[in-house]
Amino acid sequence: MSLSRNLTLWGRASSANVQKTLWALEELGLPYEHRQVGGSYGGLDDPAYRALNPNGLVPTLQDGDLTVWESHATLRYLAATYGQETLWRDDPRQRAIVDQWADWTATTFQPAWISVFWLLVRTPPEQRDAKAIAAAHARTVAALRLLDANLAERDFLAGDALSYADIAAGVALYRWFTMEIDRPAMPGVENWYLRLQQREAFRKVVMVSYAELVGKLAF
Ligand SMILES: N[C@@H](CCC(=O)N[C@@H](CS)C(=O)NCC(=O)O)C(=O)O
Structure with missing residues (x-):
């Protein structure tokens, strides 16, 4: 290679x-x-x-x-x-689980949480649709409950070490935990968020201001 x-x-x-x-x-x-x-x-x-x-x-x-x-x-x-020794999983059985969470993030989790972000943060207050926000919030909470149940059993989405699935899904967390929304208690997700915050890369790249996106629907 x-x-x-x-x-x-x-x-x-x-x-x-x-x-x-x-x-x-x-x-x-x-x-x-x-x-x-x-x-x-x-x-x-x-x-x-x-x-x-x-x-x-x-x-x-x-x-x-x-x-x-x-x-x-x-x-x-x-x-x-x-990242052969870190983010990747060579064993197809382990990689299947990483891919499961990464693909689920692309198809289910991210469309839900991004909708909340767009409807609440990117949409100016006078244009907000409370019903749409509630529906997107419910979809996000349902998705987070899947993560929470999984993370009750393990430290990271596909086992006891970070994989690319944690990156795909984990970028949502800073925004989820800083948006003005109800957050039902989810200890698995909360502990995962704390664990990710111990990583320099997460703090540097993900825990950054999104002020430039507030009230912006243009892009
Ligand atoms: N499925 C694509 C989605 C990419 C996407 O929607 N990117 C957005 C930013 S998150 C974009 O390019 N928006 C236009 C812009 O930023 O001007 C991926 O995962 O890369």
Whole structure:
């Protein structure tokens, strides 16, 4: 396997999906160049960016002559290439569980919590829809209860060590625990959040202000 270690990450640091890739890069101690695009930085419609990512969103990761987009694909790539002893799981039976939580995050958990964030934080107060917020909040709590039950049995989503599934799902936590919402007690999730806060990469990348997103529906 060639380890080119010529990494460039494209995407604004305030994006939850970009934070996944950033967290993995930091967790693995990899050197990388960070190019802020998207949001108020713009640039996603530039032909040069579209040539890298025809989907026109962030993040996009380059490693030498490889370009990959979709945040979870970037996580899997970084984990498989640089995190064999840490974020990756070689045993297909263990990896199946990591993938289960990562894919569930993409299809179920993230759409729920991101909806709460959009409806509550990104939507200006006068445009907020209380019924829609309540419905998204209920979906998020239901998803968190699955995480909570799983985390009652183990320290991290797929066992006793961090995997890329914890990164995929864990980027939600700072926002969940700082939004003005009801939070039913969930000791498994709360202890997981405390455990993640002990990691420098999590504090640096995820526990950052989202003030620039408040009341902004434009991107
Ligand atoms: N499924 C994609 C979603 C990417 C996505 O929705 N990115 C958002 C930011 S979180 C984006 O690019 N928004 C436009 C912008 O930031 O200007 C992934 O996981 O990478």
